[in-house]
Every structure is written in C-alpha cells, then in structure tokens.
Amino acid sequence: MSVTQKKGLFSNLKHDVPASIVVFLVAVPLCLGIALASGAPLFSGVIAGIIGGIVVGAISGSQLGVSGPAAGLAVIVLSAISELGSFEIFLTAVVISGFIQLILGYAKAGIIGYYFPSSVIKGMLSGIGIIIILKQIPHSLGYDKDFEGSLKFAQADGHNTLSELFYMFEAISPGAIIITALSMLVLILWERPFMKRIKLFNVVQGPLVVVAIGIVLNLIFQAMPSFSLKTDQVVAIPVAESISGFIGQFTTPDFSQIMNPSVWVIAATIAIVASLETLLCLEATDKLDPQKRVTPTNRELKAQGIGNVISGLIGGLPITQVIVRSSTNIQSGGKTKMSAILHGVIMLLCALAIPKVLNLIPLASLAAILFVVGYKLAKPLLFKQMYGLGKEHFIPFMVTILGIVFTDLLVGIVMGLVVAVMYILYNNYKKPFLFEEGKHLKDKVLHLELAEDVTFINKASILNTLSQVPNGSKVIIDGSRCINICHDVIEIIDEFKTSAKYRDIEIEVKSRQKRGVSNQRRVAEFALSEN
Structure with missing residues (x-):
C-alpha cells in the first residue's frame, strides 16, 4: 500500500x-x-x-x-x-x-x-x-x-x-x-x-x-417486569x-x-x-x-x-x-x-x-x-424516476423488486434480468436498427446498412427485413462500416442470395476495404462480397 x-x-x-x-x-x-x-x-x-x-x-x-x-x-x-x-x-x-x-x-x-x-x-x-x-x-x-x-x-418454520x-x-x-x-x-x-x-x-x-x-x-x-425485554x-x-x-x-x-x-x-x-x-x-x-x-x-x-x-x-x-x-x-x-x-x-x-x-x-x-x-x-x-424512463426500464425494475420480496435475492435478480433481456430482444426484432423503411427503401431499392458489430442478436431483425423485400427489387447490403460479423448473420445473407435468384432480386454488396484487416474480417467480407 x-x-x-x-x-x-x-x-x-x-x-x-x-x-x-x-x-x-x-x-x-x-x-x-x-x-x-x-x-x-x-x-x-x-x-x-x-x-x-x-x-x-x-x-x-x-x-x-x-x-x-x-x-x-x-x-x-x-x-x-x-x-x-x-x-x-x-x-x-x-x-x-x-x-x-x-x-x-x-x-x-x-x-x-x-x-x-x-x-x-x-x-x-x-x-x-x-x-x-x-x-x-x-x-x-x-x-x-x-x-x-x-x-x-x-421461512423454515412455515411462516413467510x-x-x-x-x-x-x-x-x-x-x-x-x-x-x-x-x-x-x-x-x-x-x-x-x-x-x-x-x-x-x-x-x-x-x-x-x-x-x-x-x-x-x-x-x-x-x-419493571411488564416492560423488561x-x-x-x-x-x-x-x-x-x-x-x-x-x-x-x-x-x-x-x-x-x-x-x-x-x-x-x-x-x-x-x-x-x-x-x-x-x-x-x-x-x-x-x-x-x-x-x-x-x-x-x-x-x-x-x-x-x-x-x-x-x-x-x-x-x-x-x-x-x-x-x-x-x-x-x-x-x-x-x-x-x-x-x-x-x-x-x-x-x-x-x-x-x-x-x-x-x-x-x-x-x-x-x-x-x-x-x-x-x-x-x-x-x-x-419509483417515480424509473416510471418516467419508460416501461422497458420500469417493468424489469418492478419484476426484480417483486421477485426479491416474494422469493429471494438471487431468484429475484434472475427474474428481472430475464425480463430486461426479453425487452432487448423484442425491441431488436420489432425495430431493426439496421433498417428504416422511410430512409432505406426508395423506388424498390432497399439499402441495408450493417453496423460495426453485428451479432446473433440481430438475426431476427435482419431476417424480418429481408423477408419483406418485394420481388423484382434491388437490395444493397452495405458492410462498409462492419468490423465484426457473426457467422449466423453471414448464413442468413448467403441464404437470401440463393433465394434472390428465384425472386428476380438484384443484390449489391459494399464491403470494407481489406487493407490491414484481420483474418476473421476477411472471411466475413469475402462472404459478403460473393454474388
């Protein structure tokens, strides 16, 4: 010290x-x-x-x-x-x-x-x-x-x-x-x-x-007998x-x-x-x-x-x-x-x-x-502050409290964590952060922009977005900002490439330049670059 x-x-x-x-x-x-x-x-x-x-x-x-x-x-x-x-x-x-x-x-x-x-x-x-x-x-x-x-x-005595x-x-x-x-x-x-x-x-x-x-x-x-402890x-x-x-x-x-x-x-x-x-x-x-x-x-x-x-x-x-x-x-x-x-x-x-x-x-x-x-x-x-943050914060907060009060500390924490994670997954599926319809879908051209880090958590949102692509349209998959991409996501994109051939969908891939990148990123970019 x-x-x-x-x-x-x-x-x-x-x-x-x-x-x-x-x-x-x-x-x-x-x-x-x-x-x-x-x-x-x-x-x-x-x-x-x-x-x-x-x-x-x-x-x-x-x-x-x-x-x-x-x-x-x-x-x-x-x-x-x-x-x-x-x-x-x-x-x-x-x-x-x-x-x-x-x-x-x-x-x-x-x-x-x-x-x-x-x-x-x-x-x-x-x-x-x-x-x-x-x-x-x-x-x-x-x-x-x-x-x-x-x-x-x-409690062990049958009470609670x-x-x-x-x-x-x-x-x-x-x-x-x-x-x-x-x-x-x-x-x-x-x-x-x-x-x-x-x-x-x-x-x-x-x-x-x-x-x-x-x-x-x-x-x-x-x-004082009546007051003694x-x-x-x-x-x-x-x-x-x-x-x-x-x-x-x-x-x-x-x-x-x-x-x-x-x-x-x-x-x-x-x-x-x-x-x-x-x-x-x-x-x-x-x-x-x-x-x-x-x-x-x-x-x-x-x-x-x-x-x-x-x-x-x-x-x-x-x-x-x-x-x-x-x-x-x-x-x-x-x-x-x-x-x-x-x-x-x-x-x-x-x-x-x-x-x-x-x-x-x-x-x-x-x-x-x-x-x-x-x-x-x-x-x-x-409680008032947490309520003001919205239900995605307030509900896990309250579930954790009720779980702790009516079970025990660890069970209550696990309950709150599960609810919090479910909100993350639900919001990720409901509103994909990779795609905004008004901004990225114009004249039957869908612009799908990948983030720097794309994980399996994004599978649902990407799959949901690609499934809604109209036949005969064009899709631009922009991986120019992507540093790491999960293999699960690569599989989804590869499967979409296959199905696109039968739906008259044109696919264009924009990948990150390969100078100074890791082997893992080369694999990801190679998969994205294939047509």
Missing part, C-alpha cells in the same frame, strides 16, 4: 469511525442470525464478520463495501453441513471455494458484474430496502422468532415475510415499542437541517445515540469466560475428506453463488457511492477468495460483500475502506473483551436504524 493510499485511509477518520461503529452494531445480529439459520455454531458468524471486515476490507478495492456472512448462502450452508455430516468437513469446502474465487479473479471473471442492467441493480436495491423494512417490523414490536438478516420470503407481520401481534412487548418509538424520533430529528447546523450533532451520529438510549432503557426496564429481544453474542475459552470457539477444517467429490461440488457451488452475489452487491454499492468510485471487480474476487480461505481455516462461514451492511456504511457517512476494516476490528475486540455489554443492545434499537436504511434504499422518488 502506497503512502498516498495510507494517507487517504486515515484522512477521513472523523467520518469512518462513527460509520464503522454503526456498521458493527448492525453486523453483529446479522452474523449471529445467519449462523443460526445456517445450522452452524453461532461464533462462526462472528468469525466471518471479523475476517470480512479486517482481511477482505484491507485487500479489496471497494471503498464502501462491507463483507461478511450472507443470508443468500444460508440455505446452501445448511444443506451442505447436513450432507457432509460435520461442520469441520464443511470448512474444507469453504477453504476450497476461496481458492476457486482466487482463480476466477486471476481469470478476470469479474467483468460478469457489468452485464447487469441498471434497472435490475436499482430494483435489487429497492427490493432489499423493502425486505429490510418488512423484516424489521416484528423486531420493532418485540416479536423475534425470525432470525436476523434473512432475505428469503419463505408477510405472515410474520400477523404473528407478531401475539408477542407485542411494550418495552420494545417504547425503544423503537424513541429511536425513530431520534433518527428523524438527526436528519433535520436545523440539527445539522449544530456541530456536536455532526460529530455524534444518530445511530450511536439510539444504541446508547436502547441500552439505558433496557437496564431501566429490567426493574426477553433474551431473544436483545443481541446474543457468545460469551467466553477466559482467553482460552475464546480461542476454543475457533474450529479447524477436517482435510481428511478433501478428496470427497461432494466437498468439491459444494465448494464450487459456494464459490459461484458467493462471487455472483458479491459482484451484484459491488455494482449496487458503487451506484450508492456519493463519489461514484468504480471498484476493480477482479481484485474484489481475489479479496473474497483470500477471505474465504482464512475464514474456512479458523471456523468461519463463507463470506460475500453484503448490501445491507454496505448501504448502512454509506448512509452512516463512511468515506473509505477504513470504516469496513474498523468494524471488523471493533467486532474482534468486543467479542473478546465486552460481549456482556453487547448483549444489552435491544434488537428494537437496531430495527429502527435499519428502517432508515431501508427507506433510503427504496425511496418513493426512485
């Missing part, structure tokens, strides 16, 4: 330190909840959070992304541990998955993330924002049966995101409601312009005040009584099963899903970045790979970049990767030194913080 980079990391500590504390407070219950849903030891989630912050944060090129255990992998981890028979064997798969991600990084596979339309990425952010709000409503009222961090609609909103009325806690109400009041006031003019309130962040108020009220309510209504980090007990919570992989084919299949699955989720979150995080910095995707895959190797070696869950923590970091004022690194350092120190203090933090306080994060991700203004 250069001197300039180091200076950059430490030049924004007044923003990064408060943001790191907020991210840490949000990350702790998420790490624990994902570990619980994964059927893994609770401390494995904490380990993954620490490694995701310190190791991945330090190596990654992302300035605002925060990595840790991801809810999207919880189902895969749960079934993998069951299939392999032990957590230790599963850790071997995590280590291997890290090496696979390293290979993907060096193979420059990170470019995949750039092929997702903006409408799908914005739909992903809005869908996650809505999910965050829906998932936190029960916690805000004191109902805490559903684990923290789940982004899936259906919406049914939890009905079940929560069975366990309303007055103490949790009071904490949520006061927390929301503080957070809303902290965003008001008149508060921003007071220097103290610019230094001390609203979420920190919310957590402090929550701890104080929790202690006060302990003397239950054990499942507060953070529950594992408590070690000594240093040796803390170290004993780490686990090592069982490499005796490294040749087991099931281990490699699971490792490949984790690597692919984790890489895809990371690249999508990376793209979304860059869009949220106020400075619009662009993260090197291949470097991110390498950082995630190293993080997963280390996490697996010491007993942690698989790691990805996570949009909930990343967006919380951005909304809390984080400026550089130091906020992600510090959140991991704080998690390590607190897990070692003050776990009992952390276990006083009400989940209702964290729910209020996440309400604000969710709202900022899914602002009504964004």
Whole structure:
C-alpha cells in the first residue's frame, strides 16, 4: 500500500469511525442470525464478520463495501453441513471455494458484474430496502422468532415475510415499542437541517445515540417486569469466560475428506453463488457511492477468495460483500475502506473483551436504524424516476423488486434480468436498427446498412427485413462500416442470395476495404462480397 493510499485511509477518520461503529452494531445480529439459520455454531458468524471486515476490507478495492456472512448462502450452508455430516468437513469446502474465487479473479471473471442492467441493480436495491423494512417490523414490536438478516420470503418454520407481520401481534412487548418509538424520533430529528447546523450533532451520529438510549432503557426496564425485554429481544453474542475459552470457539477444517467429490461440488457451488452475489452487491454499492468510485471487480474476487480461505481455516462461514451492511456504511457517512476494516476490528475486540455489554443492545434499537436504511434504499422518488424512463426500464425494475420480496435475492435478480433481456430482444426484432423503411427503401431499392458489430442478436431483425423485400427489387447490403460479423448473420445473407435468384432480386454488396484487416474480417467480407 502506497503512502498516498495510507494517507487517504486515515484522512477521513472523523467520518469512518462513527460509520464503522454503526456498521458493527448492525453486523453483529446479522452474523449471529445467519449462523443460526445456517445450522452452524453461532461464533462462526462472528468469525466471518471479523475476517470480512479486517482481511477482505484491507485487500479489496471497494471503498464502501462491507463483507461478511450472507443470508443468500444460508440455505446452501445448511444443506451442505447436513450432507457432509460435520461442520469441520464443511470448512474444507469453504477453504476450497476461496481458492476457486482466487482463480476466477486471476481469470478476470469479474467483468460478469457489468452485464447487469441498471434497472435490475436499482430494483435489487429497492427490493432489499423493502425486505429490510418488512423484516424489521416484528423486531420493532418485540416479536423475534425470525432470525436476523434473512432475505428469503419463505421461512423454515412455515411462516413467510408477510405472515410474520400477523404473528407478531401475539408477542407485542411494550418495552420494545417504547425503544423503537424513541429511536425513530431520534433518527428523524438527526436528519433535520436545523440539527445539522449544530456541530456536536455532526460529530455524534444518530445511530450511536439510539444504541446508547436502547441500552439505558433496557437496564431501566429490567426493574419493571411488564416492560423488561426477553433474551431473544436483545443481541446474543457468545460469551467466553477466559482467553482460552475464546480461542476454543475457533474450529479447524477436517482435510481428511478433501478428496470427497461432494466437498468439491459444494465448494464450487459456494464459490459461484458467493462471487455472483458479491459482484451484484459491488455494482449496487458503487451506484450508492456519493463519489461514484468504480471498484476493480477482479481484485474484489481475489479479496473474497483470500477471505474465504482464512475464514474456512479458523471456523468461519463463507463470506460475500453484503448490501445491507454496505448501504448502512454509506448512509452512516463512511468515506473509505477504513470504516469496513474498523468494524471488523471493533467486532474482534468486543467479542473478546465486552460481549456482556453487547448483549444489552435491544434488537428494537437496531430495527429502527435499519428502517432508515431501508427507506433510503427504496425511496418513493426512485419509483417515480424509473416510471418516467419508460416501461422497458420500469417493468424489469418492478419484476426484480417483486421477485426479491416474494422469493429471494438471487431468484429475484434472475427474474428481472430475464425480463430486461426479453425487452432487448423484442425491441431488436420489432425495430431493426439496421433498417428504416422511410430512409432505406426508395423506388424498390432497399439499402441495408450493417453496423460495426453485428451479432446473433440481430438475426431476427435482419431476417424480418429481408423477408419483406418485394420481388423484382434491388437490395444493397452495405458492410462498409462492419468490423465484426457473426457467422449466423453471414448464413442468413448467403441464404437470401440463393433465394434472390428465384425472386428476380438484384443484390449489391459494399464491403470494407481489406487493407490491414484481420483474418476473421476477411472471411466475413469475402462472404459478403460473393454474388
């Protein structure tokens, strides 16, 4: 790391330190909840959070992304541990998955993330924002049966995101409601312009005040039975009584099963899903970045790979970049990767030194913080803006949101991507960019102008245009601008040449001059030049 980079990391500590504390407070219950849903030891989630912050944060090129255990992998981890028979064997798969991600990084596979339309990425952010709000409503009222961090609609207990909103009325806690109400009041006031003019309130962040108020009220309510919080209504980090007990919570992989084919299949699955989720979150995080910095995707895959190797070696869950923590970091004022690194350092120190203090933090306080994060991700203004762009942007945007809300993150993204691609193909067929009737069809002379790059996607439009050529007319196929042409398109043109002989259609070909062209282009131009 250069001197300039180091200076950059430490030049924004007044923003990064408060943001790191907020991210840490949000990350702790998420790490624990994902570990619980994964059927893994609770401390494995904490380990993954620490490694995701310190190791991945330090190596990654992302300035605002925060990595840790991801809810999207919880189902895969749960079934993998069951299939392999032990957590230790599963850790071997995590280590291997890290090496696979390293290979993907060096193979420059990170470019995949750039092929997702903006409408799908914005739909992903809005869908996650809505999910965050829906998932936190029960916690805000004191109902805490559903684990923290789940982004899936259906739950293992037979409930779903919406049914939890009905079940929560069975366990309303007055103490949790009071904490949520006061927390929301503080957070809303902290965003008001008149508060921003007071220097103290610019230094001390609203979420920190919310957590402090929550701890104080929790202690006060302990003397009031009707308001006291239950054990499942507060953070529950594992408590070690000594240093040796803390170290004993780490686990090592069982490499005796490294040749087991099931281990490699699971490792490949984790690597692919984790890489895809990371690249999508990376793209979304860059869009949220106020400075619009662009993260090197291949470097991110390498950082995630190293993080997963280390996490697996010491007993942690698989790691990805996570949009909930990343967006919380951005909304809390984080400026550089130091906020992600510090959140991991704080998690390590607190897990070692003050776990009992952390276990006083009400989940209702964290729910209020996440309400604000969710709202900022899914602002009504964004829906209005996407609607104004037209249905080819708005419909994939909405399909992505509905897919995420009613299925899960990856399924929702795939649904939105499929709809976006269908619009591209439909518009390409309906309005060929190669031919405009009023401009290119005059006096029975059709002028078909090929673009610089003609791919199989253009097959439908070219075929549709050529099929409408009247008998006895003339067709000029202008390939003078064409640099690359797909073989599928050449076949269509060759077939048209054959049929043209029987329809009294004259064909003229204008090809690019062959000086300095590649062999591939010579082949394309030769095919175009034949009569």
